[in-house]
Amino acid sequence: MNTYYNPEDLAKFSTMGEEAPKLWESFMNYYGQVFADGALSAKEKSLIAFAVALTVQCPYCIDSYTNDYLEKGGNEEELTEAAHVACAIRGGASLVHGVQMKNIVKDQMF
Amino acid sequence: MENLCEEVKSLPPFQEVCPEAYQYTVEKPSVLQINVGRKCNLACRHCHLECGPNRREIMGRDVLEVCLRVYQRHGYDTIDITGGAPEMCPDLKWFIQEAKKLCSHIIVRSNGVIWLEPGYEDFPEFFANHGVELFLSLPYYRAKEADRQRGEGTFHREIACIQRINGLGYGKGEGLTLNLVYNPNGALLPPPQEAMEQEYKERLSRDFGICFDHLYCITNNPMGRFSQFLKRNGNLEKYMQKLYQALNPAAFEGMMCRSQISVGYDGRVYDCDFNQAGELPIAGRKSIFDLAEEDYSPRHIVFGRHCYGCTAGAGSS
Numbered sequence: 001m002n003t004y005y006n007p008e009d010l011a012k013f014s015t016m017g018e019e020a021p022k023l024w025e026s027f028m029n030y031y032g033q034v035f036a037d038g039a040l041s042a043k044e045k046s047l048i049a050f051a052v053a054l055t056v057q058c059p060y061c062i063d064s065y066t067n068d069y070l071e072k073g074g075n076e077e078e079l080t081e082a083a084h085v086a087c088a089i090r091g092g093a094s095l096v097h098g099v100q101m102k103n104i105v106k107d108q109m110f
Numbered sequence: 111m112e113n114l115c116e117e118v119k120s121l122p123p124f125q126e127v128c129p130e131a132y133q134y135t136v137e138k139p140s141v142l143q144i145n146v147g148r149k150c151n152l153a154c155r156h157c158h159l160e161c162g163p164n165r166r167e168i169m170g171r172d173v174l175e176v177c178l179r180v181y182q183r184h185g186y187d188t189i190d191i192t193g194g195a196p197e198m199c200p201d202l203k204w205f206i207q208e209a210k211k212l213c214s215h216i217i218v219r220s221n222g223v224i225w226l227e228p229g230y231e232d233f234p235e236f237f238a239n240h241g242v243e244l245f246l247s248l249p250y251y252r253a254k255e256a257d258r259q260r261g262e263g264t265f266h267r268e269i270a271c272i273q274r275i276n277g278l279g280y281g282k283g284e285g286l287t288l289n290l291v292y293n294p295n296g297a298l299l300p301p302p303q304e305a306m307e308q309e310y311k312e313r314l315s316r317d318f319g320i321c322f323d324h325l326y327c328i329t330n331n332p333m334g335r336f337s338q339f340l341k342r343n344g345n346l347e348k349y350m351q352k353l354y355q356a357l358n359p360a361a362f363e364g365m366m367c368r369s370q371i372s373v374g375y376d377g378r379v380y381d382c383d384f385n386q387a388g389e390l391p392i393a394g395r396k397s398i399f400d401l402a403e404e405d406y407s408p409r410h411i412v413f414g415r416h417c418y419g420c421t422a423g424a425g426s427s
Contacts, residue, residue: 041305043301043305070295070296070298071294071299071300071301072301072302072305073292073301073305073309075250075252076254076255077252
């Protein structure tokens, strides 16, 4: 193996059920229900999944949900805006933690 | 044209997967599909027949005449005219006038923008006057994606054409049916048809005041120009695997090859337009002239690995 991430590994995802079939089955049932049409459409959920995939930086999920969203009729402009949403939340989260820094400064310094 | 799909040996041959019962045409066929030529004003990147402005193949009146004889003799109920741009066949108007005497359901698959070219401007009114059902390919509801597939500026020109035929009564539920056709912008499967139709209706109505009857979401068939795109980008095997993994057994029954015949510009006969692209004539290799001399009987369909394009997901026929 030359890299920790190999595109072919995505197809081996189901091997995670080999030693824990009940857990795998429960997870897949849950997963399927999560992404079905509900109060949110399957397409909307796919875009959320893409943004979360960027946030957790999972290359398998980014591949899967870029394809999935396009195959649900979405487009590059919408995916790009979703990427910026993920970026804004991540960046904002860093920045808002700066308040903790300020609290410490206020507490510790003259 | 080379059939690149057959290079993908990791997929089983389609006839090994398709149930025997669906490997034959039905007892009573319904659609006589006529490809009147490969000449086209556009050169779309997904075109399985590699149609374009430089092509010269056009159906002659002798073939069109015998198509009418076969239509009557074999008992079809629909004439489905495709191309290329069908309007570029000089005998198209004559043919539709004659066909109208025999057939109440005539379909023309057009790119729409041909009606803006000199000499083709009156086709919308001609189609309306003859009650022709129109299928216009519109690969997306935004210019960027549609133009990437069909050529710069095509989207807005087609929008103008659709607005014009809406003005003639097309797409308003008043008897002149206008269908739009979506196909993916690359090596992707199409979205669910019902949801996409709703999205198209909302976007096209909001952005351009356009209405239409139905949207058909079709799969890009890995033949011709599209298969070359896949090969160039190293996606041929991956795309074929995607089609195979999405195989839907319920789609076998509705495969279009089971209820139609497809006539090429030169009178050669195929089970479908994709088989035309692969130069895979019907079993027995009979021409439309041969078929005019005999009654219809069910035939064994000629399959190839490209047929997985018709059975992926919801099916695409």
